Amino acid sequence: MAEVLRIEHLNAWYGESHILHGVDLTVNKGEVVTLLGRNGSGRTTTLKSVMGLVGRRSGSIVVEGKETVSWPTHKVAHLGIGYCPEERAIFSSLSVEENLMLPPRIGEGGMSVEEIYEMFPNLRERRKTAQGTKLSGGEQQMLAMARILRTGAHLLLLDEITEGLAPVIVQALGRIIVSLKERGFTIVLVEQNFRFAAPLADRFYVMEHGKIAETFSASELDSKTQLLHEYLGV
Amino acid sequence: MTEIFGKPLPVIMGQLLIGLINGSFYALLSLGLAVIFGLLNIINFTHGAQYMMGAFAAYFLLNKLGLNYWWAFAIAPLIVGATGVVIERLMLSRLYKLDHLYGLLLTFGIALIIQGAFRHEFGSAGLPYSIPEELSGGNNLGFMFLPKYRAWVIVASLGVCIATWFIIERTRLGAYLRAATENPAMVQSFGINVPRMITLTYGFGVALAGLAGVMAAPIYQVNPLMGADTIIVVFAVVVIGGMGSIMGAVVTGFGLGVIEGLTKVFYPEASNTVIFVIMAIVLMFRPQGLFGSR
Numbered sequence: 001m002a003e004v005l006r007i008e009h010l011n012a013w014y015g016e017s018h019i020l021h022g023v024d025l026t027v028n029k030g031e032v033v034t035l036l037g038r039n040g041s042g043r044t045t046t047l048k049s050v051m052g053l054v055g056r057r058s059g060s061i062v063v064e065g066k067e068t069v070s071w072p073t074h075k076v077a078h079l080g081i082g083y084c085p086e087e088r089a090i091f092s093s094l095s096v097e098e099n100l101m102l103p104p105r106i107g108e109g110g111m112s113v114e115e116i117y118e119m120f121p122n123l124r125e126r127r128k129t130a131q132g133t134k135l136s137g138g139e140q141q142m143l144a145m146a147r148i149l150r151t152g153a154h155l156l157l158l159d160e161i162t163e164g165l166a167p168v169i170v171q172a173l174g175r176i177i178v179s180l181k182e183r184g185f186t187i188v189l190v191e192q193n194f195r196f197a198a199p200l201a202d203r204f205y206v207m208e209h210g211k212i213a214e215t216f217s218a219s220e221l222d223s224k225t226q227l228l229h230e231y232l233g234v
Numbered sequence: 235m236t237e238i239f240g241k242p243l244p245v246i247m248g249q250l251l252i253g254l255i256n257g258s259f260y261a262l263l264s265l266g267l268a269v270i271f272g273l274l275n276i277i278n279f280t281h282g283a284q285y286m287m288g289a290f291a292a293y294f295l296l297n298k299l300g301l302n303y304w305w306a307f308a309i310a311p312l313i314v315g316a317t318g319v320v321i322e323r324l325m326l327s328r329l330y331k332l333d334h335l336y337g338l339l340l341t342f343g344i345a346l347i348i349q350g351a352f353r354h355e356f357g358s359a360g361l362p363y364s365i366p367e368e369l370s371g372g373n374n375l376g377f378m379f380l381p382k383y384r385a386w387v388i389v390a391s392l393g394v395c396i397a398t399w400f401i402i403e404r405t406r407l408g409a410y411l412r413a414a415t416e417n418p419a420m421v422q423s424f425g426i427n428v429p430r431m432i433t434l435t436y437g438f439g440v441a442l443a444g445l446a447g448v449m450a451a452p453i454y455q456v457n458p459l460m461g462a463d464t465i466i467v468v469f470a471v472v473v474i475g476g477m478g479s480i481m482g483a484v485v486t487g488f489g490l491g492v493i494e495g496l497t498k499v500f501y502p503e504a505s506n507t508v509i510f511v512i513m514a515i516v517l518m519f520r521p522q523g524l525f526g527s528r
Binding site (some may be wrong): 012051053072074077083085089091092093096098101102103105106143148151 | 335406409410412413415416417420421422423424425426427428431
């Protein structure tokens, strides 16, 4: 299977704080890969490092065969990466529709607005809302995901998309992830909600203290329950 | 003769016109400051010097290259904007991770250097710049005489302000700018080159100052200190309108110019201070400014 993302010996720093201590992982085309771990284990920093959003990085981040560890963020994005941050980052000075239409096209084959509204019917109803931040938490999360689907990005980095959302919204997001996988998107999911991630992912990486502590595939999930309990307390 | 509150109508209309002229410059200059502050979070103290550079650019284009006012109107803002791009790339871009005070101090220092250099070279006396032939003379409206050039300044300034507002509030480029003001890292993760956008935005804000300088040259003469005299009032306008507010800069710029003009008619002693009195009142009761949201 073709590799979309390969990270080797990745170190990252915020100022003087050394956050990642040699992360290694790979993501293949069409896979859903989940990064599990406790708060502060380095999962979010790993995604930010891929996007070039941390202060200093060393090691190797190869996206679509291109070494990007020294690239600026906007150039990395043009390799076809869509990033959905933990805080959603909906723009309060833009309407819902402006938020949705803001990201430029960075690749071929992005979803049409009509397809996006079919996937996220709430957004169609709320598209004229003057401020994106007036939406509910679940709607904001959907908007944050929807806006990167338009762009032609094929590798989606989704950070804690279920955090703080009602169970019914979490279920809806699960269905959307399945649908995106069927459409051929490659997805890296940072999740603390193991029950959400378990049925979706093809492979799992468990992070601890800024490095990969364990990796296993979905077929090995049952045999790893005890181990996950130790790492995550689930 | 018709009078309003005991003052002759032609006197009132004359001061109203002067107020609108001053307001045009206040609006253009505060608009540039608002655009720069909105995206860069820097209070551009160099703005007055850049306004002066616009006037000098027009003067040199005419006297060294023989290019008339209309050429200067098109070229001088580009020249001044280009100097802004160099300042942003070489100096301001190094300060974004520091406290905003450093940007303020740097731009203040640059302003002093530019003004000092021009003063050393050209002295403090104003250099003449003629009104373009097409806009010389005026029309008698019955209740007042309206010089054509002054009418042009008001119309052109209003046009530029409306065009800038439209670009920022109604276009995709404007949406990028507004979004980058809130969260530049996120906008960059969409694939947009935010550092370049910041550079060009600074250049654009500075070009607006240069444009104001070109328009001011035939009215106020070309003087190394013309910006230093105006910029203090313009900062007050920006504070009253709301830091970073485009609409606030335009409406407040024109509005305060008119208020200043009318004060000259009804209570001349306060005409130089009325804007600062309004600023103090606004700061007390609405510190974010009349149109500010923060």
